[in-house]
Amino acid sequence: MPNLTLPFAFVDVADGPIVIAAAGSQGRELVSPPHHHARGQLFGSTRGLVSVSVEAGVWVVPAIHAVWLPPNHVHWGRSHGPFDGWSVYIAPAACQDLPSSPCTIRTSGLLREAVLRAATWPLEPFVPLDEQKAHVAAVLLDEIRNLPVEPFGLPLPRDPRLERIARALIADPADERDFEAWARWAAISPRSLGRRFVTETGFTFTAWRQRARLMRSLEMLATDLPVTTIALDLGYATASAFISLFRRTFGETPAVYRRRF
DSSP states (O other), rough: OOOOOHHHHHOOOOOOOOOEEEEOOOOOOOEEEEESSSSSSEEEEEOOEEEEEEEEEEEEOTTTEEEEEEEOOOOEEEEEEEEEEEEEEEOOOGGGSSSSSSSEEOHHHHHHHHHHHHSOOOOOOTOOOHHHHHHHHHHHHHHHSOOOOEOSSEEOOOHHHHHHHHHHHHOOOTTOOOOHHHHHTTTHHHHHHHHHHHHSSSOOHHHHHHHHHHHHHHHHTTTOHHHEEEEEHTTOOSSHHHHHHHHHHHSSSSSEEETTT
8 A cells, every 4th residue: 555556466576676666646545455565665645645554553644754564564554535656665685674663754855756766667577677776776775774763653552452442532533531431431440541551552541542633633634624624523622722732743733734735
């Protein structure tokens, strides 16, 4: 996710060129069921929004970020409305010193240009890269290796009771049940819920729920819903409260962020 124009058989082969890349536009929502491939994958968008899930968490990925998935890592995802995207598939042998776990990274202009250059190459999955193309591939790999990892995801707790709560909040971030009500629903004491949530996700329960709401707000902004509608649908008392939290988190207002799509 996204595969764009590449035949899946090409990206599920470990042999061949170090990198295989594609870039293109998707005029409608793209949904990708759970799958994996032999190559590592880095993907992102230049316009629009993508969300991706792995067993350990969920990410909503705006154009300034990209998702890295090591080889053979199960994932699934979707786009939210039209988007322009790109994807790079990297041979397993070249993934040894790349991140060993799924993560998001902040993209750079150099990375995007290297990807777009590689996406113009003829699709020759069993032909090694020539010297010039190998140089571009080396630049691309070096960017992945050195760009900062962004803590932009929504980590899922491992405890089945906490995971049940987390997935319910992802499905409906506006659910207004309080902390004690969620504890009763999951048959866990409030004290254990609070302690284990921090241990397993790195966030307090309240901070995690706010993060889930903000990530959903990014999806809703991509659909052109009014900011006030988004705020109220996500359970904020006022639009100004939502805008204030959004600005503190992302550094700009929802309206400015949407224009950048």
